[in-house]
Amino acid sequence: MSPLTVAVPTGRLLHDAVRLLERAGLHARGLGDDRRLLVDLEGGARVLLARPTDLLTYVEQGAADVGIVGRDMLLEQGRDVYELLDLGFGACRAVVALPEERAEQLWRPGHALRVATKYPRLTARYFEQVARPAEIVVLYGSVELAPLVGLADGIVDLVMTGRTLRENRLREVAEIAQSTARLVVNRSSLSRSRRTAELVATVRALCVQEAGRAGG
Amino acid sequence: MRIRRAERARWRQVPAGMRDQTAAEVAARRRAEERLRETFARWGYHEVATPAVEFYETFLHGAGPGVGDRLLKLVDADGEVLALRPEMTVPLARLAATRLLPGGEGPLRLAYVAPVFRGQERGSGRHREFTQAGVELIGAAGWRGDAEVIALAADALRAVGLTDAAISVGHAGFLRGLLATLPDGAAETARELLYRRAFAELEAAVPPGPALEALRSLPVLRGPTALARAELLAHAAESREALAALAAVLEGVEAHAPSVRVEVDLGLIRDFDYYSGIVFEAHGPAAGLPLLGGGRYDDLLARFGHPAPATGFAIGVDRVLDVLDCAPASRPTVAVRYEDQAYRQAVRVALVLRRAGLAVVALPDGAAGPLAACTVRVGPDTTVVSGAAGEVATAFDDVLVVVRAALETRA
Known part of the structure; x- marks a missing residue:
């Protein structure tokens, strides 16, 4: 089983993206502080850092299972990935x-x-x-x-x-x-990788929680 | 004004998305293509060919106006707009509806292995010319036809060595039924969002209610419990019928090929909008783009003047080769080396060996040549065969026997 790979964008979304992954149980603290572009996390997951303009290419081609990217890039590039969740940040x-x-x-x-x-x-x-x-x-x-x-x-x-x-x-x-920032997923990862499905479910729950807090 | 790249640099390159193929790449491709052809033939599908170039209008007529942007177009000397085929289903539908079905007997079982072309592909790193191998079953309605082509798809993947591919199956009618329950404007927006797979944006476009719930769960309506979960979400008659049809097809596939991994995926949305019923894709062991895709398109043939139900699929041969990473078994080469005065004898030896089916290169002594499994040295008075087992001097009439023996010791 290949490890779960999450693509995180450099630049303005980096901080919030790392925070989200932390809350989802992927210990990505300190990511982006040094020059490493591919970082192995505990538990067999890894994170790759990509420029926002490149990120969708990694996810579309299956080099990453999941990615975090602005809707602006999705609209501009029109890639073949699943846009599953509105993460709320990076408005x-x-x-x-x-x-x-x-x-x-x-x-x-x-x-x-x-x-x-x-x-x-x-x-x-x-x-x-x-x-x-x-x-x-x-x-x-x-x-x-x-x-x-x-x-x-x-x-x-x-x-x-x-x-x-x-x-x-x-x-x-x-x-x-x-x-706003969106969670995007590779089409075949969603069906073939259990860990991808689990991460999506976890992040979805976090988003619902957040929305509840904002609404209340 | 646009500054053009210097011509000098251009001729070294091929256009974006196009590529050359080396001998090893071509050999691997041919082998895969032959196995696919053989599999299609064993299921009674006959290979046909259509022109690479057709009228631009043909593709728009078949696949809808959305396909226009994806075509590689050209204008001929008469000012006629032509396009290179982006896939084979529309050309085969045209062929069947205009030439094969009128006066003929159905159903038709057609196969093809052919290069197809795209104008601009979304995303970088994608090919603009690639080979598709596939089948179309034309004139067969109902679940048996769908089960047959899905089982054939699995068999074709197995034939090229992909035993662990998984096939996802959905049904276009499930989604159509959900959209039919929405107000007109919302249905159109939702359809557009779903084509972009922008599930996160549905909430803003669709009024809250059971349809929104169902649309939002599409990406997770997959796996062993998907049909049961979908039943609870399907209120429209068309959605319910789609689920029943899907269950029947799955049972049919299971009868054909119990060991094939088939998974329900109701979120499966194919790019070409002529699909009317069952849709399916196959994925390889690694993540990435689907290896094959297909489905039922019962309304397409009518657009070309002869209504007939139809179903089929196309395998992306290049994607399969990428996943397989197979080194083809190359046939052993025999080198015939000659001294200058023995040229005539040497090329005759080479001819005898070639007629017997061996791959032979004749070269002057000392010239650079391919790595040979066995070498025949031809002098004015002597012929010596050297291979793994050593050297054997032989007469002209016995060369073939000795070379064969030398090649066998090597094996």
């Missing part, structure tokens, strides 16, 4: 943002926007749906820079507090999607 929104002083002028219907984003598919789908013409510039780093230097009219990006937008004099004009 953020994907929005269209334009330079404050020109927002109204740029957002008028019929104006062909140049949009910089790390989410080309999500962005293209949105502009198709609202029937606005748009040209997409794909960037991998800080997209807020693009409108400041004239590379694009505006951006599509994730916002949590809106602080980055304000600091770069950008204003949200439309919300494209809301995102």
Whole structure:
């Protein structure tokens, strides 16, 4: 029997993801503190650390049984994995943002926007749906820079507090999607690996507990 | 304006998702394909072939507009839009409905082993050209047909050495019944979420009630108790009928092949939307993508003008080979080495050995050549066969006998 492999994303979801695994009985404390990317845990489980953009590839191809990933990545990449649980943490929104002083002028219907984003598919789908013409510039780093230097009219990006937008004099004009962290599972692991099913059940129970506490 | 990659770098590469195959890879593939062909033939399925390229419209007509994005398209000299086949079920349905069924007698048992193509696959590391081997049973309604193709699928996996594969079986009607109880808008959204397998998002899209409960439990409606648990969730008539049909098929498969591991999986949703009844997949010992998939598609043939119930499956030959990691038994090579003045004798020796079915390479003395199981050295006056057992001088007429003996000692 191969060990249970859980893929955990580096970056903004790491802390909460590790905390969740701890509560689910996988002792992953200290994960991400050093440079190890594959960490064996007690009891034959292991955790692999992956960039959020890569994580779904590991789960889809079966290199990991279970993963934790933002809904934004699921919407962008459209992979063949089971999205089973909304974990509640890592809340953020994907929005269209334009330079404050020109927002109204740029957002008028019929104006062909140049949009910089790390989410080309999500962005293209949105502009198709609202029937606005748009040209997409794909960037991998800080997209807020693009409108400041004239590379694009505006951006599509994730916002949590809106602080980055304000600091770069950008204003949200439309919300494209809301995102939280999700538990995703490889299709065949769910049927073939008992430990995967057990972990899903444990995390589901934790989520219900959490929701009960939040509701009460 | 797009900056193109330098042509100079391009010709070293093949397009993304395409690949070359070495002699060893091709040998392993051929062996697997031959075993699959043989298995299909033993079950009375006859291999047919269709063109790799068809009208774009054919695929849309068969598999629905959603398939358009997944096709590798091209435009011919007349401006006609063509597409490379993304799978074989639609081409075979077209072939059967337009040519084989009219005036013929059913049911048809068709098999194929053929490369298929995808325009852009979701996910990296996926192939855009790969081989599918499968069957279609056309003109047979009911559980016996489904049981036959599932048992054949298991037998085919066994034939290529996958004895520990597990087959998951579901039924599209169970889900259809659940969705039918929802208000129109919610049903459409739920269907879209389920195609994306976004179970976590159902709660926001579907009003609370028994249907939501059932939809949310789809991923866990699998295993030995799944049918019993599903009974409690199935309120729509169509869902209940689906469960009864599923039970009958499982019994049928069990009759065919008691040792095959078959598991109920009501959360199984296949990518192609022509499936109407039983759906199934098989998974290998390791996690990953399914090795084969199939199911019943009773409405597809009607789209091509000749209604007929049908069921079938396709094995991903490349995925099977990935799992098997089998080194093919290569046939031993005989090297015929010659001195320059003995060229004519040497190539005649080589011809005699080849006619007898051996793999022979003729080479000048000292030239680089393949690793040989046995070497025949041909000089102007002498012929010496050397193998594991030592060297034997022989006359031209006896070369074949001596070489065979040398190869046998090696074995």
